[in-house]
Structure formats: structure tokens, C-alpha cells
Amino acid sequence: MMGEVAAEAMLTGVNADGELASMGPVMGLSRLARGEITREEFARRYGHRGPHEFEVSIARPGEDPAWIDAQLAGLRDLRAGTEELLERQAKAREEAWARFAQRYPGKEAAMRERVRRWNAVVRDRESARSENIRAFWVLRAFTVRAGELTGAGADVFFLHLPELLALLRGDRSVLEKAPVRRATYEHYAALPPYPALIVGRFDPVRWAADPDRRADLYDARGATAPVSDTVTGFPGAPGVVEGVARVIAGPEEGERLKPGEILVTTLTNVGWTPMFPRAAAVVTDMGAPLSHASIVARELGIPAVVGTGNATMRLRDGDRIRVDGERGTVELLG
Secondary structure, eight states: OOOHHHHHHOOOOOSSSOOOGGGHHHHHHHHHTTTSSOOHHHHHHHTOTTTTTOOOTTTOOOOOHHHHHHHHHHHHSSEEEEEEEEHHHHHHHHHHHHHHHSSSTTHHHHHHHHHHHHHHHEEEEEEEEHHHHHHHHHHHHHHHHHHHHHTGGGGGGGGGHHHHHHHHHHHHGGGGGGHHHHHHHHHHHTSSOOSSSSSSSOOHHHHHHTTTTTTSSSEOOOOOOOOOEEEEEEEEOEEEEEEEEEEEEEGGGGOOOTTTTTEOOOOOOGGGGGGGGOOSSSEEESSTSSHHHHHHHHTTOOOEEOOSHHHHHHHHHOEEEEEETOOOOOOOOO
């Protein structure tokens, strides 16, 4: 009825009628920076969310004062704060709704109600994920305490729950399994993210050692995907931006992203959200129109192209690129 760009603008505002969990950490950091909440309040409300929230052996952001300091430092470098980006998007949203009302007299109220109900569904889905992850912090606290009580330290993270309970009852023989499991974990954790599409038998170690490997496709039959001059994916959030690509492997490298650069990575989650206000656009190898990168980019009015399959392999740090979030394309300019 309105075209892709206007429709995307009309569908934003998920965060306006109630906090969207994916936006929570960056909104909380802004409030912390203004002194509206304390560090303790931030940690209690948002400290369970992070880039590795399913991995209980890794400390939650709420346990790490240095993480909070680093995120606050990143906010100070912004030319436009999170609230300013949201206000700009709110203006675009209401302008799109005004055009809708002019084009379809009498349909605005019903359509606004449909969008309101859908936005509530999006918030509920995000909130369910957030509260599920809060339980992982409880699981981590239990495991850390077990390591303290038994003197086993971080070895407890490499035990299954029945083994951990046996250790708490005094059976230390279960700890004999920890060294091999730790080595196996560290071995596979050091490998790059697997290709988005795998055909046939796949050996991740041999694949990682191949200098010509592709991040988008592995085909054991030897077939290769055609390479074009343009990286293509799903339209994540509309808008066209030209800028410098910053290829980032993990959120721990987030300080490398300078304000106004284009974030290029494999996949984002809520732990990456504090970087988004610094980014002029976002490009990911994996994801779809309802992925984290798409939802947060739309709310902030940042162009995004997701699910490209091979952007991190095709683009290099410092490349000048053009991101078209409506067409789902990324062009290398130089």
C-alpha cells in the first residue's frame, strides 16, 4: 500500500510503547550516562544480556565493571546519541503515517491498531528471550559457587550436571574428565564461524586451515558459488549510506568501530547493540529481516543488509562501500 521504505518506517516504534529487550542495554547505558540510574541498577536490570549469554563459563556484563566503563566511553564519542536517533526515526514514522492517512482516508486508525498489536508480539518475543537468558545467570552463579566450595574452580564448567552434583557430594573422580573436555572446547571455540550453507561431509578443522575457504558456502562436491561485483543479501532496514567498512569478528573488538563507519560482521545479537548508535550502517553474513540486526537497525533508522553469506570474506577493513538497505546490496567503491 505504501512501498517498502514508508512501510518500514510505519512499522518502527516497537520501543516506543514499551521497552524492546534488544534495545534495553543501549537505552540503559544512555540513562546511566545521564545519571538517571546507578551502575547497580543497570547491572541488575540489563547485566544478564551479552554477546555470549548462552555460554555459562563466560562472565555476564553485569559482573564486569570494565565492560560498563568501555560502553560508556563509546557513548561519549557519538555525534548523535541513541535518543536522537530514535527521535529522528519517530519523525520519519509519523511523516509516513501522515502520507498513509492522506492516501487512504478512514483506514489509519485500523492500520495503527494492527501495527500496535504486532509490535506487542515483537516485544513479548524479545522479553521471553531476555527472561530465559536471566535464568542462565542463575545457572552460572550456581556453577561458580560450586567451583568455590569444591576448590575445582573453572573445571566445574566442563562437568555435566549429575557429575557436578556428585562433586558437591565429595566424588572428585569426575574432575578427571575436565582436562580433555576443556581442550576440546578450546580447540573448536578457536575456529571461525562455520559457513551458512554446508553440503556433504564437513571437517571444520580442515576447512578452517584452507586459505581459500568461503564463509557463505561449503560444498564437498567441489562446486563453487558464482562471485559478483556486488555483495547481496536481505533488505534489513532501508536507507543508502556510503562509508568505510569496519570488519569485526566479535564484540570484544567493538572499540575498533568508529562513529560513522559501517559495521560488517558475521552475525549480531543483543551484546552488539551498544555499537549500533556508532554505526552508519550494518552488514551481516547471517540473519534475515526479523533478525536482531534488522530489528535494532530499523528502530534506530540505520540502513542494514543481512544474510549476505560472504560479506566478511569479500570486504576488508578500510574498504569504501555503499550500503543499500532497501535493495539489500553492498557495493565496493574502493
